[in-house]
Structure formats: structure tokens, C-alpha cells
Amino acid sequence: MATVLEAKEGSAMGAQSDLNSLDVDNNGHFGPFGGSYASETLMHALEELTEAYQRWSSDDEFMARFDSDLAHYVGRPSPIYHAERLSEHCGGAKILLKREDLNHTGAHKINNTVGQALLAKYMGKSRVIAETGAGQHGVASATVAARLGQDCVVYMGEVDVHRQAINVFRMRLLGAEVRTVTAGSRTLKDALNEAMRDWVSNIDDTFYIIGTVAGPHPYPTLVRDFNAVVGREARRQMEAQYGTQPDALVACVGGGSNAMGLFHPYIEDRAVKMFGVEAAGHGLETGQHAASLCAGRPGVLHGCRSYIIDDSHGQILHTHSVSAGLDYPGVGPEHAWLKDTGRAQYVSITDDEALDAFHRLTRLEGILPALESSHAVAYGMKLAASMSRDQIVLINLSGRGDKDVHTVAELENISL
Amino acid sequence: MASNRIDVRFAALAEQGRTALIPFMTAGDPHPDWTVAMMHELVASGADLLELGVPFSDPTADGPVIQAASERAIEKGVSLESVFDMVRRFRAEDSETPVILMGYLNPIERLGYADCFAAAADAGVDGMLIVDCPPEEMAQLRPHLDASGLYPICLVAPTTTERRRKLICAAAAGFVYYVSFKGITGANRLDANTLVQPLADLREDTSLPLVVGFGIKDPQGASAVAFAADGVVIGSALVATLADAESEAEALERICAFVAPIRQAMDNTDHPGKQVAS
Known part of the structure; x- marks a missing residue:
């Protein structure tokens, strides 16, 4: 039987001639995706941000401060850990975990917020706003705002406020104001709408910390770059610990920031396969999922062209995933381009499969993964089982699962 | 190609020394069956051009009033194609009043640019204001827009830099829509004095009529803006007034009561600040 990797070989090979065009152009286009589909009021702010980012990301002092914060505040580098019992359980390839769950605040999200809040400070913006789904990005934003003395407002859909009550309280403890969004589906996309409205209305003093590799240019590039420390570290650690690079990378994809952070430094390294894992929710065939790349189509949402989930009239549909952080009807435009060029493969994992992986990793390795990351673990286990022991x-273990224990208990009818 | 109704209407207004009143309402709200009659009532009450909002599920540039109206209309099954149908029925009795559709790009993507704009023009639409499609991203759709004879209605904001202002004015047709403040539709903070300089700057870059919108709610606001602009858009305040009308007759009554005083206030305003393009 062909392994999963071999079965995917054809499409991956086909992409290789396109690799030179994989990077972003000056206006934020990844092939036909990306761009700045924003209202006129935002255009100047986006240009200002693009210029500031170009300036400070090539400034030695800024980058030294960023690196220092990643080391001493975030706690980087995060280890690469050999999940021996999980590997044994799957009976195939060696499974390694990039432990982003060990970062300060418990997820990869802090890499990006440290970078953006620092950029806000260098740009002289005194107020930061953010949208959040699972609450991880909101917590990471509130955290850096507290540290830099910035006012912070976090928008969060009402549904997510309920399913992530602990993170709401964490944000409030950190001094952030959490504004509940009751419009639309009351989840991440509506929080993003509301944050954009705030930004349009308070453009002079406000910096919008977008939490994923989506949105108008320059956000997909900027968020990717701040998260790419994950992939750069992984390359060094793999070389030092194993003398080789992985055969495959696996990461969950909602908007896609943890996946892009891991993938980006590997894009040119064509021997390394890349798998993005979307949320299949109750199953792609039920329509209750959040798998934009696997089951959506190209369209325009939240400032960029990418794969989205909409109806035949172009209205954005409500999505479903057990994990709030993946429950989003769009995806970063660079992922759309990696999909269409075949450089990365996108697959999906259902709620049930993710929950199974959640328990499996917890019991076999003593690591409680976030439900988002559990999707990556679930696919990584399948993939490993289809590969050989050498x-x-x-797997990018993008976040820890402490925030999800109430959700898991509820799903299993256990009252705490 | 036949001349665009927008040009014809602004030329006539300039001759009369009047400022255009451009009411906005969300197509299909409060009820899709009433929209055509409401359009006629707007014209009867003094509207010179009509702006119809195409409902979109995620209207990021709009405030809560228009978002709620959009959600109601979508629930009642209103789509871009049904908006075209409303315009077609309006055109059966009114072949002169220009109609502009304001909306977001994704529903247009679904129909395809060529088909969408051809259908819009065929229904009698005159201009498209695509909120989330700045000139930088217009390259692919512009040829289809031009081929159908539709005008791209472009926005200029207080945050727009001189470089972009020139770019936008070069791309615009029909009129230029100046967003009166840094914010979303329906927010309440327009100060008409702040319009004088930006509109003067705009007139350096374009001879097109200048229309001001966002934040104009009542006769006083409209007449203050009419002092400096060639057209005034009133949106959220009208949408809010109509939202809970329980019958078509009630909606029409409310339109007349809301729009007629605004028309009157604008017509009583002198326009020394203007120099309408001839």
C-alpha cells in the first residue's frame, strides 16, 4: 500500500517549478491571493504599517529587542520533544513535537504579539486592539500590552466568550477590556469585523494586532515573519539533535499562523513535506466544519483574497469546530497559494478525531494539547502510522490544553 | 455608448444650482417586496440619486444599523441578483434617476465580474461602490465594469494621502464620494467645518462632483454639508427610521416624513463654497 506521503508525491512535485514565485509581491499578493481589500479609511494606516514594518524589521536595535523578548519573556527556544510512547503507539515514523505549548501564555500566539506590540510602541501608538477566537491571541495581546503599558481592547464573539470563560477572565486580570460581539455568528469572524470597525474609528492612536496570517497586506507577511522563529528554531534543533530535517511537518490551520510559522523556513526545502490540518467539525459532508482550504473556494473576506466558506450568493457561512481557534471561514492567503501550487497539502480532522488525539497525547505523554493542536496531533498520528520507522x-504543538478542559468535560457530560 | 444617468443628473443639478440628495437604504429591508415602492417614494420626496446597499454577511465598514439591516435582508433571501431584479422593476417606471449599488466584493466574485456587471447594467444600475475594493485591487474588474458602462464610485477618506487621492480621482467616474470622518457608517460626529479644506483639495484633483456621506442624519446636518458639497448621502439614519416599519404604507410614510424636510433644508442653503463642474 502506498504511504500517505507517496500518494501526495505527484502534486508536490508539480509545484516545484513554481517555487520562485511563492514569495509575496510588493502589494502583498501571493500569486492570485492576498492583497489589500480594505475600505479607504484603512488604506493609509496599512501603508503606514507596511513602511514601519519595513523600517523596523531591518533595524538592528528593534530586532535585538524582539529576539531578547522571545528569549527572556516568551522563554524561547521551545524544545523539540520525541514523543516515544505516541510514536510506538502509532507504529510508524518517529513523532516529534515542537513544544510551542511551553511558551509564556501557553501558545505560539505570543511570538506574534510580542513583535506587533513592539512595533506599536516604535510607531508611537498608545492603544492596541485585537480579535480573538479561542482567547489565546487575546490573552497574548493583553499580556504584551500590560508589559508595555498600552491600553488594550479585545473583541470576542459571544459564543467564544462562553466556551473560553477562563481566557476572558485572564484577559481582564491583565487589564484588558474584553468587548463581547453579538453580531452574526458571534464567533471569531464577527470579532474580526468589530475590531476592524474599531480600527477605522480610532485610526490615529490605535494599532490593530491581528492574530493570524490573514487580513489585508501587510498582516499576512508580518504575522508570518514574527512566527517564523518557530521554523527557524526547528531547523537548527533538528540538525543539532537528529542531524537531519523531518520528512514531514504537520500543523493545524485555522487562519494558519502557527502552520505558516513552522512552514515558512522550510518552503525552499522541497524534501520536507508540509501538511496543514483543518477542522472538519462534524464532517466535511455535513457542512458543519471550518475547512476553508479543503471544502471552500477562492473569495474575498476580511481584507484579502483567499479560500473562504460561503454560500452560492457569496454570503459567508457559519462554521463549526470543537476548537474555537479553528472556527473561522477564511484562511491566510499564503496557505491558499501553497495549496494551489501544491507545495503544501491540506487535510482535515473531525471533532471526534481531535478529541481522541487530545486524550491519546495526554495519556501517553503527559502533555495536554489545545484542541486546535489536537487536530495536528490526530493527523500526525495517521501520517506517522503510514510511514516507516526511519x-x-x-508536529507543531501550537498550544496547551488547559483552556479546553471545561469544553472537553462538557462534551463528555462530566460536571466539574 | 449611451451617457450615464449619473452624469446627466449632476449636469442638470449644476444648472439648477442644487445639491444632490442621495438617500441610502439596504435593499430588501425591512421587506424585499416593498423596496421598489420605497425607491419611488424616495424620488417623490426629493431624492436625486439612489444608493442601494447590497446585503453582505460581514460588512466591516458599516456600523450596527446597516449590519442589522443586512442580516435581516439576507434572512429574507435577498441576494445580489434579487437586488438587480428590484432595480429592473424600478426602472420600468423611472428611467432617469441614477441608481448606485453599494456593497462588498465577495457576492460580485460569485457571479463573476463580466456576468455581474452586464446583469447590473441590463437591470438599470449606473454605478458600483465596492467598499472593500480600492483602486489598487481594481485592475481585474475594471475592464468588465467599463464594458458594461457602469461607473466605479470611489471613496476618499480623511486619512487618504495626497498620492492616493490622485490615484483615486484618476480611477473615479460619475462622482467622488468623500467619507466625512474616520469611522464606520452611522457614527455621529460629523463637523461640517472639517469638510471645507479636504473638498477644496479634492477639487484640485478632479472636476467630478463631490458627494459627502457617513454621519449625516438630519436636515441641519444635510444643509451644513450642502454648503460645500455637490451631493449629500444619508444612510444609517434613514435605515434606522425604516427598520421597524410594519407595513409598506408605513415605510412610505416614514420616507416622506424623513426625506422631505431634508430636501427643503438643503434647497434653502446657499452654496458659496461650491464650484460644481459644468
Whole structure:
């Protein structure tokens, strides 16, 4: 039987001639995706942000401060851990975990917020706003705002406020104002709408910390770059610990920031396969999912062209995933381009499969993964099982699952 | 190609020394069956051009009033194609009043640019204001827009830099829509004095009529803006007034009561600040 990797070989090979065009152009286009589909009021702010980012990301002092914060505040580098019992359980490739769950605040989200809040400070903006789904990005934004003395407002859909009550309280403890969004589906997309409205209305003093590799240019590039420390570290650690690079990378994809952070430094390294794992929710066939790349189509949402989930009239549809952080009807435009060029493969994992992986990793390795990351673990386990023992799968364990224990208990009818 | 109704209407207004009143309402709200009659009532009450909002699920540039109206209309099954149908029925009795559709790009993507704009023009639409499609992203759709004879209605904001202002004015047709403040539709903070300089700057870059919108709610606001602009858009305040009308007759009554005093206030305003393009 062909392994999953071999079965995917054809499409991956086909992409290789296109690799030179994989990077972003000056206006934020990744092939036909990306761009700045924003209202006129935002255009100047986006240009200002683009210029500021270009200036400070090539400034030695700024980058030294960013690196220092990642080391001493976030706690980087995050280890690469060999999940021996999980590997044994799957009976195939060696499974390694990139432990982003060990970062300060418990997820990869802090890499980006440290970078953006620092950029806000260098740009002289005194107020930061953010949208959040699972609450991880909101907590990470509130955290850096507290540290830099910035006012912070976090928009969060009413549904998410309920399913992530602990993170709401954490944000409030950190001094952020959490504004509940009751419009539309009352989840991440509506929080993003509301944050954009705030930004349009308070453009002079406000910096919008977008939490994923989506939105108008320059956000997809900027968020990717701040998260790419994950992939750069992984390359060094793999070389030092194993003398080789992984055969496959696996990461969950909602908007896609943790995946892009891991993938980006590997894009040119064509021997390394890349798998983005979307949320299949109750199953792609039920329509209750959040798998934009696997089951959506190209369209325009939240400032960029990418794969989205909409109806035949172009209205954005409500999505479903057990994990709030993946419950989003769009995806970063660079992922759309990696999909269409075949450089990365996108697959999906259902709620049930993710929950199974959640328990499996917890019981076999003593690591409680976030429900988002559990999607990556679930696919990584399948993939590893189809590969040989001398191969390596590196899974980005993007966040820890403490925030999800109430959700899991509720799903299993356990009252705490 | 036949001349665009927008040009014809602004030329006539300039001759009369009047400022255009451009009411906005969300197509299909409060009820899709009433929209055509409401359009006629707007014209009867003094509207010179009509702006119809195409409902979109995620209207990021709009405030809560228009978002709620959009959600109601979508629930009642209103789509871009049904908006075209409303315009077609309006055109059966009114072949002169220009109609502009304001909306977001994704529903247009679904129909395809060529088909969408051809259908819009065929229904009698005159201009498209696509909120989330700045000139930088217009390259692919512009040829289809031009081929159908539709005008791209472009926005200029207080935050727009001189470089972009020139770019936008070069792309615009029909009129230029100046967003009166840094914010979303329906927010309440327009100060008409702040319009004088930006509109004067705009007139350096374009001879097109200048229309001001966002934040104009009543006769006083409209007449203050009419002092400096060639057209005034009133949107959220009208949408809010109509939202809970329980019958078509009630909606029409409310339109007349809301729009007629605004028309009157604008017509009583002198326009020394203007120099309408001839």
C-alpha cells in the first residue's frame, strides 16, 4: 500500500517549478491571493504599517529587542520533544513535537504579539486592539500590552466568550477590556469585523494586532515573519539533535499562523513535506466544519483574497469546530497559494478525531494539547502510522490544553 | 455608448444650482417586496440619486444599523441578483434617476465580474461602490465594469494621502464620494467645518462632483454639508427610521416624513463654497 506521503508525491512535485514565485509581491499578493481589500479609511494606516514594518524589521536595535523578548519573556527556544510512547503507539515514523505549548501564555500566539506590540510602541501608538477566537491571541495581546503599558481592547464573539470563560477572565486580570460581539455568528469572524470597525474609528492612536496570517497586506507577511522563529528554531534543533530535517511537518490551520510559522523556513526545502490540518467539525459532508482550504473556494473576506466558506450568493457561512481557534471561514492567503501550487497539502480532522488525539497525547505523554493542536496531533498520528520507522514527522504543538478542559468535560457530560 | 444617468443628473443639478440628495437604504429591508415602492417614494420626496446597499454577511465598514439591516435582508433571501431584479422593476417606471449599488466584493466574485456587471447594467444600475475594493485591487474588474458602462464610485477618506487621492480621482467616474470622518457608517460626529479644506483639495484633483456621506442624519446636518458639497448621502439614519416599519404604507410614510424636510433644508442653503463642474 502506498504511504500517505507517496500518494501526495505527484502534486508536490508539480509545484516545484513554481517555487520562485511563492514569495509575496510588493502589494502583498501571493500569486492570485492576498492583497489589500480594505475600505479607504484603512488604506493609509496599512501603508503606514507596511513602511514601519519595513523600517523596523531591518533595524538592528528593534530586532535585538524582539529576539531578547522571545528569549527572556516568551522563554524561547521551545524544545523539540520525541514523543516515544505516541510514536510506538502509532507504529510508524518517529513523532516529534515542537513544544510551542511551553511558551509564556501557553501558545505560539505570543511570538506574534510580542513583535506587533513592539512595533506599536516604535510607531508611537498608545492603544492596541485585537480579535480573538479561542482567547489565546487575546490573552497574548493583553499580556504584551500590560508589559508595555498600552491600553488594550479585545473583541470576542459571544459564543467564544462562553466556551473560553477562563481566557476572558485572564484577559481582564491583565487589564484588558474584553468587548463581547453579538453580531452574526458571534464567533471569531464577527470579532474580526468589530475590531476592524474599531480600527477605522480610532485610526490615529490605535494599532490593530491581528492574530493570524490573514487580513489585508501587510498582516499576512508580518504575522508570518514574527512566527517564523518557530521554523527557524526547528531547523537548527533538528540538525543539532537528529542531524537531519523531518520528512514531514504537520500543523493545524485555522487562519494558519502557527502552520505558516513552522512552514515558512522550510518552503525552499522541497524534501520536507508540509501538511496543514483543518477542522472538519462534524464532517466535511455535513457542512458543519471550518475547512476553508479543503471544502471552500477562492473569495474575498476580511481584507484579502483567499479560500473562504460561503454560500452560492457569496454570503459567508457559519462554521463549526470543537476548537474555537479553528472556527473561522477564511484562511491566510499564503496557505491558499501553497495549496494551489501544491507545495503544501491540506487535510482535515473531525471533532471526534481531535478529541481522541487530545486524550491519546495526554495519556501517553503527559502533555495536554489545545484542541486546535489536537487536530495536528490526530493527523500526525495517521501520517506517522503510514510511514516507516526511519522517517520523522514533526508536529507543531501550537498550544496547551488547559483552556479546553471545561469544553472537553462538557462534551463528555462530566460536571466539574 | 449611451451617457450615464449619473452624469446627466449632476449636469442638470449644476444648472439648477442644487445639491444632490442621495438617500441610502439596504435593499430588501425591512421587506424585499416593498423596496421598489420605497425607491419611488424616495424620488417623490426629493431624492436625486439612489444608493442601494447590497446585503453582505460581514460588512466591516458599516456600523450596527446597516449590519442589522443586512442580516435581516439576507434572512429574507435577498441576494445580489434579487437586488438587480428590484432595480429592473424600478426602472420600468423611472428611467432617469441614477441608481448606485453599494456593497462588498465577495457576492460580485460569485457571479463573476463580466456576468455581474452586464446583469447590473441590463437591470438599470449606473454605478458600483465596492467598499472593500480600492483602486489598487481594481485592475481585474475594471475592464468588465467599463464594458458594461457602469461607473466605479470611489471613496476618499480623511486619512487618504495626497498620492492616493490622485490615484483615486484618476480611477473615479460619475462622482467622488468623500467619507466625512474616520469611522464606520452611522457614527455621529460629523463637523461640517472639517469638510471645507479636504473638498477644496479634492477639487484640485478632479472636476467630478463631490458627494459627502457617513454621519449625516438630519436636515441641519444635510444643509451644513450642502454648503460645500455637490451631493449629500444619508444612510444609517434613514435605515434606522425604516427598520421597524410594519407595513409598506408605513415605510412610505416614514420616507416622506424623513426625506422631505431634508430636501427643503438643503434647497434653502446657499452654496458659496461650491464650484460644481459644468
